[in-house]
Amino acid sequence: MSETVIRQVRTGGRSARIQAAVHEATEALISELGRAALTVPAIAARAGVTPSTIYRRWGGLPALLADVAARHLRPVAEPADAPTLREALQAWVEQYADEMSSGPGRALIHDVLNGSAEPEFTGRCCSYTIDQLRVISDRAMARGEPPLPLEEVVDHVVAPIMYRIIFGLDLTDPAWCRGLVDRLFDGSPPLEG
Amino acid sequence: MSETVIRQVRTGGRSARIQAAVHEATEALISELGRAALTVPAIAARAGVTPSTIYRRWGGLPALLADVAARHLRPVAEPADAPTLREALQAWVEQYADEMSSGPGRALIHDVLNGSAEPEFTGRCCSYTIDQLRVISDRAMARGEPPLPLEEVVDHVVAPIMYRIIFGLDLTDPAWCRGLVDRLFDGSPPLEG
DNA sequence: TGAATTAACGCAACTCCTTTGCTTTAACTG
């Protein structure tokens, strides 16, 4: 016997204000103390809020960090344009790999993955990536070029990069990233060649 | 002025016994209570150990879970053999994807990634994968077939699968996994085709 | 083999994160 309770969410004034204050406080304390010394009570104090508010809204520190990280991973600008589709993707991949493999980038990814078992925050990150790729693809189509096969780009360009970052492997060779894009455009030879 | 202290680690009797007891207790409590209700004191009590022992040796619950998970992710057997290299890889990928995308598999991966910023446990998992692929490759070479390009297999077969699992995407289409291997062996066409 | 050394565990006290029941505030509804 389960009652379906309609629970309306309040998005207005105070809630929005507190969310902003908590996010701000979190970012400030991360840069001041680092993640090691970060605690919910400390964030609450900085934000002018009681700890129980954070615990009830976010559930705990990992979920809060994931929320903040996911927000940071949202691209601030549209991907750079370039004369050709290949060059545009090349440029985007280079920047993507640089940002994600940097110290702060790895920390953000770590935070997002630690957030929760629920794919709430990870899903957001995937969407950001797809959105960027779609912009690049649409611009190219407007010039008469073929569209990007988005799924293949994710599988064979984005995934290899993220795999190495997530599993702590080096990503210092810029030529390797370019090779991923080249392989996508030029095709790959059958085995044994 | 830094003193380099040689700190020898003790691997003998008691340490090994306690490590085994703690691992056993962890696994038992995971299946009894689930990860949500899991705590270090509970594990310590079950293992007949004081909590401080666990905190000092592992550092905390996430690191302990990562250690246990990494141990579980170690392959129990050599990969299945098959008449040809392609079939052997095909079979391995199918099993790999099945195990990793299952509920328990995703939980183990999550635990390993949450373990620590240090690539201690993630590195182990990568090694397991590479080792399995190397076995498949070596067996094929003994039959006169070409070796597997290990790095390419990781980049274009393993990475796409792991990316989808880690970011909470579906992985229900077995044909998609086969397609990854086919693409590796048959090559991929250049764009715009 | 046996004594010396010291890494690792047990114990206990302490700190403070986390949870929870209740009250108060203020966002939404009609």
Added chain:
DNA sequence: CAGTTAAAGCAAAGGAGTTGCGTTAATTCA
């Protein structure tokens, strides 16, 4: 503008995590 009820504040209780110190036992070396 009054009524309803999410969401925040407050405070107390519970429990996770930390640390200093004594004890145990693994390792080394004579």
